[in-house]
Structure formats: structure tokens, C-alpha cells
Amino acid sequence: MKLKLNQLQDPFVNGSIRITGSKSETNRLLLLRALFPNIQIENLSNSDDGRVMQKGLLAIKGEVDIHHAGTAMRFLTGYFASQEGKEVVLTGSSRMKERPIQVLVDALKELGAEIEYVNKRGCPPLRISGKKLIKNKVALPANVSSQYISALLLIAPSLENGLELELVGKITSVPYIKMTLSLLDELGISTSFEGNKISVHPKKDVETKTMVVESDWSSASYFYSIAAMCRVGSQIKLSAYKKNSLQGDSVLQEIYTQFGVETSFSDTEVTLNKVSRHKTDFFEYDLSNAPDLAQTISVTCLGLGIGCHLTGLHTLPIKETDRLAALQTELTKLGAQVDIDAESLTLRSTSVINEGVPIDTYHDHRMAMAFAPLALRTNLFVNDAGVVSKSYPDFWEDLKTIGLHIVEV
Numbered sequence: 001m002k003l004k005l006n007q008l009q010d011p012f013v014n015g016s017i018r019i020t021g022s023k024s025e026t027n028r029l030l031l032l033r034a035l036f037p038n039i040q041i042e043n044l045s046n047s048d049d050g051r052v053m054q055k056g057l058l059a060i061k062g063e064v065d066i067h068h069a070g071t072a073m074r075f076l077t078g079y080f081a082s083q084e085g086k087e088v089v090l091t092g093s094s095r096m097k098e099r100p101i102q103v104l105v106d107a108l109k110e111l112g113a114e115i116e117y118v119n120k121r122g123c124p125p126l127r128i129s130g131k132k133l134i135k136n137k138v139a140l141p142a143n144v145s146s147q148y149i150s151a152l153l154l155i156a157p158s159l160e161n162g163l164e165l166e167l168v169g170k171i172t173s174v175p176y177i178k179m180t181l182s183l184l185d186e187l188g189i190s191t192s193f194e195g196n197k198i199s200v201h202p203k204k205d206v207e208t209k210t211m212v213v214e215s216d217w218s219s220a221s222y223f224y225s226i227a228a229m230c231r232v233g234s235q236i237k238l239s240a241y242k243k244n245s246l247q248g249d250s251v252l253q254e255i256y257t258q259f260g261v262e263t264s265f266s267d268t269e270v271t272l273n274k275v276s277r278h279k280t281d282f283f284e285y286d287l288s289n290a291p292d293l294a295q296t297i298s299v300t301c302l303g304l305g306i307g308c309h310l311t312g313l314h315t316l317p318i319k320e321t322d323r324l325a326a327l328q329t330e331l332t333k334l335g336a337q338v339d340i341d342a343e344s345l346t347l348r349s350t351s352v353i354n355e356g357v358p359i360d361t362y363h364d365h366r367m368a369m370a371f372a373p374l375a376l377r378t379n380l381f382v383n384d385a386g387v388v389s390k391s392y393p394d395f396w397e398d399l400k401t402i403g404l405h406i407v408e409v
Contacts, residue, residue: 002358003385003396005375006405011230015402016237019220021045021213022247023391024176027053027071028154028183029211031079035158036187040210043240047391061087068093068320068363068390071147073124077104078151081113082158083130089118091125095363098123099318103140104148111135111159136161139168142196145315146173149198150180156200157189165198172288172312175248182246186211215240217249218366219392220270221296224252225373226402227272228259229303236402240268248290255293258283259300281306281349288312295370298327298347302336303377307349314343320390321362330371333357334378353378365390375404 026045033039034057044050049069056064056076064080066072073092080088091097102122105115111133118125136159140148149167156163171177181191181198187209190201215238223236241250243265253263260276283301287294287310294310301308316323324345328338334357337348353374358381361367365388372395374380388395400406 001384001386002409003382004407004409005372005380005382006407007379008376008404011234011376013226013230013234013236013402016239017223017398017401018239019215019392019398020047020394021050022216023047023049023071023218024179024216024247025183025213026050027075028150028180029213030054030057031075031154032183032187034079035155036206038208039187039206040208041213042210043213043215045213045216045391046393048389048393049391059086059088063089063091066090066092066096068096070096070099070320073099073101074104074145074147074151075154077101077115077126077128078108078155080128080130081108081115082133082155084132086130087128089125089127091118093363095320096124101126103144104151107138107140107148107152108133110138111163133159134161137164137166139166142167142169142171143314144172145318146176149177153177153180153184153191153198153200157184157203159202162202163198163200165200167196167198171196172315173248173291175246175289179246179248183211214242214245214247216391217241217245217247217252218292219369219395221249221252221293222369222373222395223402224256224259224261224272225296225300225303225370226376226404227261227274228256228278228300229373229376230274232260232274232276234274236272238270238272241265241270242268249293251290252293255285255297259304278304278306283308285310286312291315292366294345295323295327295366298331298338298345299370299374301347302331302334302350302353303374305349305351307347309344309346311344313345317342320364321367323364323366326360326362326364326367330359330367333359334374334380355379356381358383361385361387363387365392369395372399372404375406381409
């Protein structure tokens with residue numbers, strides 16, 4: 001599906017959107033419910049990733065195809081490795097077969113898991129024979145994807161002796177580790193996180209409990225970007241959100257004040273108000289704890305005609321695509337000057353944005369959604385726009401709801 005986004009001549013919006021549950025929280029809670037079936041979950045994500053995770057958890061043997069869902073690949077690797085009697089081959093898309101998973105596999109093998117690489121060493125597909133894991137101590141690099149760490153922490157309470165995890169080096173994406181631990185704590189599972197050591201105690205069962213998934217802050221980021229590019233007085237209301245969120249991307253509230261957007265809360269509704277023009281002509285930020293915001297922020301800066309220097313992006317090359325390279329390519333097509341290295345992106349300010357540019361999405365949902373707000377500045381096309389179903393199937397319809405002009409071509 002190819003979409004044309006026609007420039008909004010009067011960049012003013014006023015509307016309300018309800019966004020479904022966080023993909024990150026959904027996938028964590030689905031795995032925990034598989035271990036503790038008396039957990040009830042409300043406001044599940046309606047994303048492809050959430051559906052793939054639910055389906056995968058039902059498998060006992062045979063092939064489990066998680067397509068592009070990286071979170072499901074990591075979490076299900078830990079789950080199946082710890083489930084005695086389950087025999088699966090865990091596979092995915094061609095891109096998934098290139099994404100590294102050796103750090104997690106090595107850690108699970110250290111705990112006694114039986115996992116083999118079907119093709120390329122260090123990458124899926126994986127042949128997993130579930131076993132009862134007795135060992136409870138393991139170390140792994142701290143600067144890898146937090147999903148490797150969470151994959152171990154989520155299965156930890158079901159292990160006979162729990163888990164003691166040592167993180168070696170500087171820890172990145174701390175909020176996502178804390179999200180996992182907070183969910184365990186909420187279920188009455190004893191945990192500790194001191195320095196570089198995390199402990200999770202074993203637990204045979206938990207009390208019956210209903211867990212409500214907060215809406216996705218990553219999805220909210222695109223509306224922050226729209227609000228930033230709108231004229232003063234614009235307002236967008238989003239639900240359902242918590243002021244004290246577990247999600248690392250909730251740092252949006254702080255970041256977007258620099259772009260003239262203020263955030264206010266009423267019950268579970270958050271309101272984005274465009275109150276002033278941007279406060280800086282060059283934005284600098286370390287996104288180590290929220291790397292998924294890099295695409296949105298760099299596009300926001302392009303739309304506002306300001307430069308930026310974003311660091312802490314070393315995990316982006318192993319996402320759905322090499323997001324640093326993809327950003328450089330697409331921003332350059334729009335007329336920007338962009339420099340990247342292994343962990344940062346620098347955008348130089350420009351007052352001219354090329355018109356009618358076709359944005360390629362690289363099978364990456366965030367590429368499609370991050371560039372969409374530029375419709376407030378110029379006409380553009382989005383190729384393979386249906387890729388948004390991975391995390392936010394209603395995205396394009398929600399943009400129409402607040403007044404953006406979008407047609408299929």
C-alpha cells in the first residue's frame with residue numbers, strides 16, 4: 001500500500017485519539033500469563049507483534065514463525081528454552097534471520113538450555129528443546145538490547161532456583177529493564193536490582209490479578225511530533241496514559257518542551273498543547289534509554305528547521321532495519337544533511353524540505369510513522385505504508401481523525 005500525504009495548509013489540529021496498549025507491556029504480560037494462567041490482562045495491544053506473541057505461546061512443537069517481531073523472538077526463545085517437553089523451531093522473516101541473538105542464546109545455554117542454530121550461527125532460526133533449567137547464575141554484556149535481559153528476567157520466577165543476573169559494563173535501556181521488574185513486583189514476585197546485579201526469586205504461583213496495559217508511549221511520539229509542527233493553540237488528547245509510566249519513551253514529556261509542546265494529565269488522558277515555538281535551534285540528547293524515539297525526533301527537527309545531535313543509538317542498526325542508515329537515506333532525500341556513526345546521528349538545520357518525496361519504510365513500522373508528521377510541512381508519499389500494523393494498525397485512520405489529508409495511490 002502506497003499513501004500520499006497532502007500538505008496541511010493550515011497546520012492546526014484539535015482532536016482526541018485512543019491508542020491501544022503498549023506492545024512492550026503486552027508482550028511481557030502475555031509471557032507472564034503463560035507461566036501464571038490466573039493473570040488477567042486488559043487493554044492488550046492490537047499490533048501484529050502482540051498477535052504473533054499470543055499465537056507463539058500456544059505452540060508445543062513444530063515451527064513457530066514470528067515474522068518481523070523482534071520482541072517475540074527474544075521472549076519466546078527464553079520461554080521455550082525453559083518449558084520442559086516443548087520442541088520448536090523458532091523462525092521469522094528474512095530480516096529476522098539476520099538479527100543477532102547469540103548473547104541471549106549463550107546465556108540460556110549457560111543456564112542449561114538446549115538450543116541449536118538451524119542455519120547461520122548467532123542468528124535465527126533456532127531449534128529449541130525445552131528443559132527444566134536448574135542453574136541460576138549467568139552474566140551477559142550490559143550494553144546489548146534490553147530485550148535479551150528481559151527475556152531472562154521474565155522466565156526467572158518459573159525457574160526452580162530463580163535467577164541471579166550480572167550485567168557486565170554500562171547498562172543501556174534501563175527503563176525497559178525496570179518495566180519488566182515492576183511487572184514482576186506487581187505480581188508479588190520478589191526482585192532486586194542493585195548496581196549491575198539483578199535477582200529474581202522463584203515463585204510457583206501468583207494471586208489472581210487483573211493487569212491493565214498502559215497505552216503505548218512510542219505511538220504517542222508521532223502525535224508529539226505533529227503537535228510540535230502545528231501552530232500555537234493546537235491540542236491533541238490521547239488515552240490511556242499514566243503520568244508515572246513504566247515506559248522509557250514517556251520521556252517525550254520532557255523532550256518536547258524544547259519544541260514548544262506541554263503535557264498535562266487528567267485521569268488517564270494526556271493532552272499535548274502547542275504553547276510556543278521551539279526553544280532551541282540545535283537539539284542535543286542522549287537516547288540510550290529511549291532509542292526508539294530517534295526517528296521521530298530527527299524528523300521533528302527537520303520539520304521545525306532546526307539541527308540535532310542524538311547519541312546512545314548503538315542498538316538501531318540491529319532493529320527491523322538499520323535505522324541509522326535508513327534515517328540518513330530518507331532525510332537526505334528530503335533535502336537534509338545528515339551524518340551518522342556507530343551510535344549517533346547529526347542533522348544540520350535546513351529551511352527547505354523537498355516536495356513529493358517517496359519515503360521508503362524498509363519493512364520498519366517506525367520509519368512509516370516517524371515521517372508522517374512532515375505532511376504539516378510538505379506533500380510526501382509513504383511506500384509500504386501497511387507496515388504500521390506491526391505496532392499500530394489504526395495509525396493512518398487516526399491521523400485522518402485529527403485532520404491530516406491521506407489518500408491511497
